[in-house]
Amino acid sequence: MKEVKYNKINQEDLAYLKTLVDEENFLCSDEISEDFHKDELGTVSGKPDVMLYVKNTMEIVNIMKYANEHLIPVVVRGSGTGLVGSCVPLFGGIIINTSKMNRIIELDEANLTLTVEPGVLLMEIYDYVEPRGYFYAPDPGEKSATIGGNIATNAGGMRAVKYGVTRDWVRALEVVLPNGDVEWLGRKVVKDSTGYPLKQLMIGSEGTLGIITKAILRLEPKPVESISLLVPFKTEEEGLNAVPEIIKAKVAPTAIEFFERKTILFAEEYLGKKFPDTKSDSYILLTFEGKNKTELQANYQTAADVCLEKLGAIDVFIVDTDERKESVWKARGAFLEAIKASTTQMDECDVVVPRSEIANYIKFTYELAKKYQIRIPSFGHAGDGNLHIYICKDTYSDEIFKNKLSAIFDEMYQKAKEVGGLVSGEHGIGYAKKNYMKQVLGENQIKLMQGIKSVFDPNCILNPGKVID
Amino acid sequence: MNIVVCVKQVPASSDVKIDPVTGVLIRDGNNTKMNPYDLYGLETALRIKEQNSAIIKTISMGPTPAKAVLEESLWMGCDESLLISDRKFGGADVVATAYTLSQGIRKLGDFDLIICGKQTTDGDTAQVGAEIAEYLQIPHIAYVEKVLEVTDEYIVVRASMDKTIETFKVKLPCLITIDKGHITPRLPSYKRGKELNHIDIPIVTFADVIDQDETHYGLKGSPTQVEKMFPPTKNTDKTIINGSVQEQVDILTEILKNKKYV
Numbered sequence: 001m002k003e004v005k006y007n008k009i010n011q012e013d014l015a016y017l018k019t020l021v022d023e024e025n026f027l028c029s030d031e032i033s034e035d036f037h038k039d040e041l042g043t044v045s046g047k048p049d050v051m052l053y054v055k056n057t058m059e060i061v062n063i064m065k066y067a068n069e070h071l072i073p074v075v076v077r078g079s080g081t082g083l084v085g086s087c088v089p090l091f092g093g094i095i096i097n098t099s100k101m102n103r104i105i106e107l108d109e110a111n112l113t114l115t116v117e118p119g120v121l122l123m124e125i126y127d128y129v130e131p132r133g134y135f136y137a138p139d140p141g142e143k144s145a146t147i148g149g150n151i152a153t154n155a156g157g158m159r160a161v162k163y164g165v166t167r168d169w170v171r172a173l174e175v176v177l178p179n180g181d182v183e184w185l186g187r188k189v190v191k192d193s194t195g196y197p198l199k200q201l202m203i204g205s206e207g208t209l210g211i212i213t214k215a216i217l218r219l220e221p222k223p224v225e226s227i228s229l230l231v232p233f234k235t236e237e238e239g240l241n242a243v244p245e246i247i248k249a250k251v252a253p254t255a256i257e258f259f260e261r262k263t264i265l266f267a268e269e270y271l272g273k274k275f276p277d278t279k280s281d282s283y284i285l286l287t288f289e290g291k292n293k294t295e296l297q298a299n300y301q302t303a304a305d306v307c308l309e310k311l312g313a314i315d316v317f318i319v320d321t322d323e324r325k326e327s328v329w330k331a332r333g334a335f336l337e338a339i340k341a342s343t344t345q346m347d348e349c350d351v352v353v354p355r356s357e358i359a360n361y362i363k364f365t366y367e368l369a370k371k372y373q374i375r376i377p378s379f380g381h382a383g384d385g386n387l388h389i390y391i392c393k394d395t396y397s398d399e400i401f402k403n404k405l406s407a408i409f410d411e412m413y414q415k416a417k418e419v420g421g422l423v424s425g426e427h428g429i430g431y432a433k434k435n436y437m438k439q440v441l442g443e444n445q446i447k448l449m450q451g452i453k454s455v456f457d458p459n460c461i462l463n464p465g466k467v468i469d
Numbered sequence: 470m471n472i473v474v475c476v477k478q479v480p481a482s483s484d485v486k487i488d489p490v491t492g493v494l495i496r497d498g499n500n501t502k503m504n505p506y507d508l509y510g511l512e513t514a515l516r517i518k519e520q521n522s523a524i525i526k527t528i529s530m531g532p533t534p535a536k537a538v539l540e541e542s543l544w545m546g547c548d549e550s551l552l553i554s555d556r557k558f559g560g561a562d563v564v565a566t567a568y569t570l571s572q573g574i575r576k577l578g579d580f581d582l583i584i585c586g587k588q589t590t591d592g593d594t595a596q597v598g599a600e601i602a603e604y605l606q607i608p609h610i611a612y613v614e615k616v617l618e619v620t621d622e623y624i625v626v627r628a629s630m631d632k633t634i635e636t637f638k639v640k641l642p643c644l645i646t647i648d649k650g651h652i653t654p655r656l657p658s659y660k661r662g663k664e665l666n667h668i669d670i671p672i673v674t675f676a677d678v679i680d681q682d683e684t685h686y687g688l689k690g691s692p693t694q695v696e697k698m699f700p701p702t703k704n705t706d707k708t709i710i711n712g713s714v715q716e717q718v719d720i721l722t723e724i725l726k727n728k729k730y731v
Contacts (some may be wrong), residue, residue: 033713218599229659230656240660273653274633274651274652274653274655276653276654276655276656277655277656304659306664308659308660315658315659315660315661316658316660317655317656317657317659318544318656318658318659319656320500320502320657321481321503321505321507322481322482323505324656327653328656
């Protein structure tokens, strides 16, 4: 990638940028809280010169035109809940904060779409569509993330097993390109064989190709009935080995989550609320949906019987009412925060491997934990092969932790490559995982990506230093 | 030790519908669950059983579909269940319900401890437990959040009253009503359900109860007259406070002061 010499923002730039947004939406240097120097994980930080809360597409157009012309780097930020440093301004410059662009614009019931601005929170989408009988399937753990951020990282979540990821639920995007041009990528259509899929390039590009200003999301009628099964296993190994067998049983669960007892205990402490069962070493959580109770029952009973009769499950617990679902899923939703609260610092690995390799991969992390004498708790979307593995600093010094981390990551990504996996399932590459992506994908593919970047953003002003160098 | 737990089938959703003409609750038979407070009662009983040898019997009053919650109690670990069901018991208020349940409990044989949920989420009166105890002429403690000690002679419980937390030592037999505490009720076990294999839950009808005076049951035995029922109005007002943390705290403090919460 070419070396770009960015211009440092000067008083003149500030004076001009100030005219582009409302006064209260303009924050300069020290007025910007340190929270905006980093993301949720906080392993990388950078100080912006200016942060602009935008209210509409035109404001972004004007900012981008100016920034592009004056070679000022721009980073887009939503809720800042990312985990790989994608929204961190490594080179200073401008943060465009889209969290105030948070209107739900249109529910189109004939086309089954919902048009939203990028700052709408994921939980606001569910709250809007579900009472109206509709369903937006992507279900990442972090519900206070913005939809813009979800699209930018191609967020996945727990229902990916059955419904796919964010990419599968975006019909069209309005984007502002780095030069300030506005384009609609995709349309309100179900099928699309119209040339290169630019919309798909934008999804998961982590704010390096363009800025999402509107999104048309796909909706489906809401499944009427759902139930989860909490399946305890004697050992972690038995739990993990069960996952591919459940998939083979053709029972089509919406979600298959795996977690260890240790992780549940962290969540209990973090939430101050007891989980319904903590007697076993590992658990699989299955969810089923159906049009009616009969269909639902047929599906979940087959799965429950397979678990008990063939996979050595200790029991199968029924999670059917709202209260029961909350007692289980609330803990599941809090795992990341709970692990974070259990240690002094941590870093994460979000590899995705073929589902048949899940058990072996997790066992490999247990070996690493032993080898490096460090705590490596994990949980994950076992049903789609996406694991969240956390390396906890605990009482190690900064330097020792850094060295261990680097060695562990090298081994983990190497192993992922060997078993046919990829670096990130849903959190993205950002700043933190660039080198590992290079290791796994190879020079050729990185060059193709660099070519794409240079077409969209020849001056390299949009989120520099992320995804690719 | 014999423990009886009273359970009730209630609407699964708090979004209940009321017939605008008759003012009666429209019950959706497909969308029901066990009263959430009863789950805490059951869990309390099951934990006592884990520490002491005990037999847990659940009892419910309602139409035959209410068998579902009794079956669920068996899946959770209870030993026996009994449904009290008869058209003659229909339309009962708290007095008639408590009386009928007390009659049903007598049919279950000896008991040492009766546990009820603090209240139900449909009726919300929180009176039935206490009234059962009166009809059975045993002591009762309401709003129990934890059972501290269980012996063959007495139990020690901690109850959370409005302004005080009180600890009671009560002679058995007695009745306690359980509030949602710090425990989480266990989940029904599919494995146990399979082992029980569609167990037949016995039904007690009017013909089976000791007191055969019809005026003590159902609508006839209910002094309460319901004038009107309507769903509560929903308040979805919200205020979003913007600004720095300090500004937000200041504004929030001001709002709370104005509303006299602080």
